[in-house]
Amino acid sequence: MAKQLNIFVENRPGRLKAISENLFKSGIDIRAFTIQDRGDYGLLKLIVNNPEKAYLALADLGCACALREILAISVPDKPGNFHKLTTALGDNNINVIDAYGFVLQPHNQGVCCLEIENLEQSNAAEVIEKAGFTLLEDEQLYNL
Amino acid sequence: MEVNFWNKEVETADRADLEKIQLEKLRETVSWAIRSPFYKRKLSRLGINCAEQIKSLDDLQRIPLATKDDLRQNFPRGLMAVEPQEIVRMHSSSGTTGIPTVIYLTQDDINNWTELVSRCIVATGAGREDIFQNMMGYGLFTGGLGLHYGAERVGMMVIPIGGGNTKKQIQMMKDFQTTVVHATPSYLLHIHSVLAESGVSVKDLAIKKAYVGAEPHSENIRLKIEELYGIDAYNSYGLSEMNGPGVAFECVYKASMHIWEDAYIVEIIDPQTGERLEDGQQGELVLTNLIRRAMPLMRYRTRDLAFLIPDKCQCGRTHRRLSRIMGRTDDMLIINGVNVFPSQIEEVVMKIPEVGTNYLIQVEKSGALDKLTVKVEIYSKMFLGEASQLEKLRAKIKEELRASIMINPVVELHEPGFLPVSQGKAKRVVDERPKL
Numbered sequence: 001m002a003k004q005l006n007i008f009v010e011n012r013p014g015r016l017k018a019i020s021e022n023l024f025k026s027g028i029d030i031r032a033f034t035i036q037d038r039g040d041y042g043l044l045k046l047i048v049n050n051p052e053k054a055y056l057a058l059a060d061l062g063c064a065c066a067l068r069e070i071l072a073i074s075v076p077d078k079p080g081n082f083h084k085l086t087t088a089l090g091d092n093n094i095n096v097i098d099a100y101g102f103v104l105q106p107h108n109q110g111v112c113c114l115e116i117e118n119l120e121q122s123n124a125a126e127v128i129e130k131a132g133f134t135l136l137e138d139e140q141l142y143n144l
Numbered sequence: 145m146e147v148n149f150w151n152k153e154v155e156t157a158d159r160a161d162l163e164k165i166q167l168e169k170l171r172e173t174v175s176w177a178i179r180s181p182f183y184k185r186k187l188s189r190l191g192i193n194c195a196e197q198i199k200s201l202d203d204l205q206r207i208p209l210a211t212k213d214d215l216r217q218n219f220p221r222g223l224m225a226v227e228p229q230e231i232v233r234m235h236s237s238s239g240t241t242g243i244p245t246v247i248y249l250t251q252d253d254i255n256n257w258t259e260l261v262s263r264c265i266v267a268t269g270a271g272r273e274d275i276f277q278n279m280m281g282y283g284l285f286t287g288g289l290g291l292h293y294g295a296e297r298v299g300m301m302v303i304p305i306g307g308g309n310t311k312k313q314i315q316m317m318k319d320f321q322t323t324v325v326h327a328t329p330s331y332l333l334h335i336h337s338v339l340a341e342s343g344v345s346v347k348d349l350a351i352k353k354a355y356v357g358a359e360p361h362s363e364n365i366r367l368k369i370e371e372l373y374g375i376d377a378y379n380s381y382g383l384s385e386m387n388g389p390g391v392a393f394e395c396v397y398k399a400s401m402h403i404w405e406d407a408y409i410v411e412i413i414d415p416q417t418g419e420r421l422e423d424g425q426q427g428e429l430v431l432t433n434l435i436r437r438a439m440p441l442m443r444y445r446t447r448d449l450a451f452l453i454p455d456k457c458q459c460g461r462t463h464r465r466l467s468r469i470m471g472r473t474d475d476m477l478i479i480n481g482v483n484v485f486p487s488q489i490e491e492v493v494m495k496i497p498e499v500g501t502n503y504l505i506q507v508e509k510s511g512a513l514d515k516l517t518v519k520v521e522i523y524s525k526m527f528l529g530e531a532s533q534l535e536k537l538r539a540k541i542k543e544e545l546r547a548s549i550m551i552n553p554v555v556e557l558h559e560p561g562f563l564p565v566s567q568g569k570a571k572r573v574v575d576e577r578p579k580l
Contacts, residue, residue, distance in 0.1 A: 008522055008534070010559050038534070062524055062560040063559065063560070064524040065527065066529030067529070068529045
């Protein structure tokens with residue numbers, strides 16, 4: 001399953017710089033990122049070419065970060081597909097904690113990254129595949 | 145100015161008579177005290193085993209100073225000097241390291257305390273025609289109940305509303321035409337700032353007097369309260385170890401607080417050497433409680449810094465006056481009238497596994513009230529990468545602090561390494577409130 005790096009970041013100037021600087025110095029290539037804003041802090045969420053290496057680079061600095069398993073779904077870039085995906089999840093009572101998406105090739109392929117509540121216990125992967133979508137394996141995702 | 149007395153004979157007794165009362169009560173107190181395990185141990189070591197060995201007030205110096213630590217180490221009953229069935233009340237304040245300090249009172253002790261509070265109230269010119277709204281906390285804290293009983297004895301109508309709930313306070317002040325209030329100075333300023341949005345103006349109120357205490361404040365704050373409400377504000381001093389409010393209070397002349405010397409022997413000492421200081425010299429206030437049989441406490445170091453004013457007051461009372469509290473000899477913080485030790489906060493946050501090794505306590509003004517912020521670092525190894533985990537952690541720290549220090553703090557979560565490190569003399573408390 002795909003791994004995402006979640007990093008606790010205080011909401012003040014310079015914090016993102018400190019993190020990106022260390023990722024850059026460690027030769028980490030960022031595929032996608034988003035920030036979940038929580039007011040006085042946020043969670044920076046990264047898809048990178050080498051999640052373990054990125055984790056160790058930041059943990060060595062004392063950063064509060066964690067690798068989280070997520071579902072990365074290849075979604076054909078066509079109107080209605082996101083709705084199709086959310087319908088499948090909703091109908092099966094699967095809760096999404098956080099989500100973001102990006103287009104990889106316009107009018108061809110998009111990727112949707114989902115953090116699922118109780119992922120290990122849920123049948124989310126099965127539901128998504130049944131709905132006709134492809135889950136990206138970790139290497140596929142890191143090497144986009 | 146009209147001067148009223150509750151107990152004129154005692155309140156205006158000359159020095160020789162006061163000292164006679166003090167010696168008699170001190171001997172009585174020693175005879176009670178040796179029934180408690182704590183004093184039995186302490187005094188027998190000094191060869192004091194009966195009241196007759198106290199021959200003059202100078203013999204008070206033979207009795208060792210007592211501290212909050214003594215109360216903690218003898219928790220819960222080491223200072224109790226009567227049979228448990230004689231106790232009718234206990235009060236408690238949160239301790240510096242988790243062990244609370246407890247005081248016990250018999251029915252007589254409560255009566256004695258109530259008499260002193262009645263004296264204080266009458267000394268300010270208030271009486272049975274007044275409507276008294278008691279905005280101090282009831283319960284374990286002595287501030288609310290102490291004034292409550294005194295006000296009833298004087299014959300005022302008491303509104304026992306307690307602290308907080310500002311809109312309701314204002315409504316009641318208006319509906320019942322409250323004439324006297326008891327509150328912390330910052331709370332009175334806060335209430336005033338909320339009057340307009342409650343659709344009430346000072347003109348709608350009947351307030352004439354305020355009793356202010358439980359937190360240090362400057363003369364300017366008193367004047368501001370007086371000006372905002374068009375009232376007289378009287379300073380009050382007390383601490384639960386000496387029963388609570390009623391230890392010292394201002395009279396109608398508002399020229400520092402008369403300390404009731406027939407009930408307390410007052411000393412000012414050098415906090416470093418323990419040496420007794422002259423009237424007028426600032427030092428640590430040390431008090432001997434002469435009116436509590438359930439739990440005698442002698443030469444108690446209050447940690448409050450103050451000085452005594454020996455000159456005769458225009459009101460005719462002979463009891464010396466106590467200056468306002470100029471500071472503390474320890475690191476105790478007073479936050480909206482509640483006493484908080486940084487060590488209490490440390491104990492709570494350091495036992496939570498998701499918290500790292502560093503924390504910072506910040507106190508600042510938010511409007512008229514004090515705001516406490518506790519900043520902690522996340523312990524990186526316990527971080528699971530979820531926002532919900534962090535919010536649960538924040539709620540847990542808040543709840544445990546509230547249970548320990550009776551204050552709702554703001555809790556801030558920080559990255560590891562943001563706060564000053566624990567080695568050496570890290571500054572853990574930042575008090576940004578304006579100095580008095």
